[in-house]
Amino acid sequence: xxxxxxxxxxxxxxxxxxxxxxxxxxxxxxxxxxxxxxxxxxxxxxxxxxxxxxxxxxxxxxxxxxxxxxxxxxxxxxxxxxxxxxxxxxxxxxxxxxxxxxxxxxxxxxxxxxxxxxxxxxxxxxxxxxxxxxxxxxxxxxxxxxxxxxxxxxxxxxxxxxxxxxxxxxxxxxxxxxxxxxxxxxxxxxxxxxxxxxxxxxxxxxxxxxxxxxxxxxxxxxxxxxxxxxxxxxxxxxxxxxxxxxxxxxxxxxxxxxxxxxxxxxxxxxxxxxxxxxxxxxxxxxxxxxxxxxxxxxxxxxxxxxxxxxxxxxxxxxxxxxxxxxxxxxxxxxxxxxxxxxxxxxxxx
Ligand SMILES: C[S@@+](CC[C@H](N)C(=O)[O-])C[C@H]1O[C@@H](n2cnc3c(N)ncnc32)[C@H](O)[C@@H]1O
Numbered sequence: 001x002x003x004x005x006x007x008x009x010x011x012x013x014x015x016x017x018x019x020x021x022x023x024x025x026x027x028x029x030x031x032x033x034x035x036x037x038x039x040x041x042x043x044x045x046x047x048x049x050x051x052x053x054x055x056x057x058x059x060x061x062x063x064x065x066x067x068x069x070x071x072x073x074x075x076x077x078x079x080x081x082x083x084x085x086x087x088x089x090x091x092x093x094x095x096x097x098x099x100x101x102x103x104x105x106x107x108x109x110x111x112x113x114x115x116x117x118x119x120x121x122x123x124x125x126x127x128x129x130x131x132x133x134x135x136x137x138x139x140x141x142x143x144x145x146x147x148x149x150x151x152x153x154x155x156x157x158x159x160x161x162x163x164x165x166x167x168x169x170x171x172x173x174x175x176x177x178x179x180x181x182x183x184x185x186x187x188x189x190x191x192x193x194x195x196x197x198x199x200x201x202x203x204x205x206x207x208x209x210x211x212x213x214x215x216x217x218x219x220x221x222x223x224x225x226x227x228x229x230x231x232x233x234x235x236x237x238x239x240x241x242x243x244x245x246x247x248x249x250x251x252x253x254x255x256x257x258x259x260x261x262x263x264x265x266x267x268x269x270x271x272x273x274x275x276x277x278x279x280x281x282x283x284x285x286x287x288x289x290x291x292x293x294x295x296x297x298x299x300x301x302x303x304x305x306x307x308x309x310x311x312x313x314x315x316x317x318x319x320x321x322x323x324x325x326x327x328x329x330x331x332x333x334x335x336x337x338x339x340x341x342x343x344x345x346x347x348x349x
Pocket of ligand 1: 134135136137138139140141142143167168169170171172188189190193220221222223254255256257266
């Protein structure tokens with residue numbers, strides 16, 4: 001791939017055309033490596049502005065200065081107001097992408113999920129990230145698990161569609177993928193996360209319905225795992241409560257849900273509360289091996305074993321948690337690379 005330098009790009013003093021600036025800004029797009037290099041799209045809210053990796057590599061030196069110069073320029077030689085707005089908008093986006101996901105605004109991303117005979121796409125909305133709301137971002141473990149689901153051969157259990165509970169759904173990628181594989185899924189999280197979760201369920205209802213699945217969204221706090229309050233069907237306002245959930249599930253899913261010393265106890269507590277007594281009931285989890293939380297994974301394994309579960313199948317795989325902070329270079333993205341552990345738990349035969 002050819003490398004070009006900032007100095008080779010159209011300089012503002014030469015009064016480049018709007019199209020030339022927009023084409024140049026497209027070169028700086030740092031596609032999120034976490035989301036499948038082949039085909040995962042970011043839509044930034046501008047109709048038709050589908051951002052993809054450019055065919056050239058731009059030397060990162062001086063790029064931030066170049067982008068800032070565009071944002072702060074009046075662009076007065078460009079007569080079209082809309083074109084000027086679009087150039088400022090794209091330059092600002094490119095700048096914020098280079099500061100990592102937390103600096104970026106709201107966005108929707110399209111994830112391609114494989115099935116046994118093809119694939120489908122899910123559109124996942126992530127609001128602008130605020131403070132501690134980790135569930136407003138889609139994490140590597142959930143994308144890896146969503147892609148792995150079809151390999152468990154759980155989507156069609158006899159004639160009955162599986163009923164599935166997801167704990168700590170976040171933006172909902174895992175549960176929505178399960179539903180689009182034909183399962184009836186209850187996606188759950190804390191109230192601050194459930195609003196966006198319900199929106200994502202609504203946004204993907206067409207593909208889920210087409211594949212014979214369904215979703216409900218509910219509030220399930222592992223601190224108080226005995227209660228799960230469903231949100232009224234079709235509602236995206238978490239205040240619109242419906243009945244409380246009453247039945248247990250033969251399959252529970254959870255991704256990236258161990259990041260405090262309390263979480264293993266709480267998560268296993270929720271599993272004990274909601275997993276059905278069926279002999280073939282399963283719990284499928286995927287967690288990143290983050291240095292600081294390795295004891296949590298160990299604790300989770302021990303507590304699951306104490307609760308009478310054993311690992312039926314497990315493995316490791318790698319994924320990316322975040323954008324490259326300086327423009328998508330392999331090396332610069334290494335800090336976002338995480339190895340994740342997935343495991344399918346059941347009761348001993
Ligand atoms: C790191 S995020 C992972 C989200 C999603 N599973 C993913 O992998 O993209 C952890 C999720 O666990 C949820 N969570 C944390 N504590 C919780 C609790 N006490 N009860 C329910 N959910 C909780 C958070 O709100 C968040 O959505």
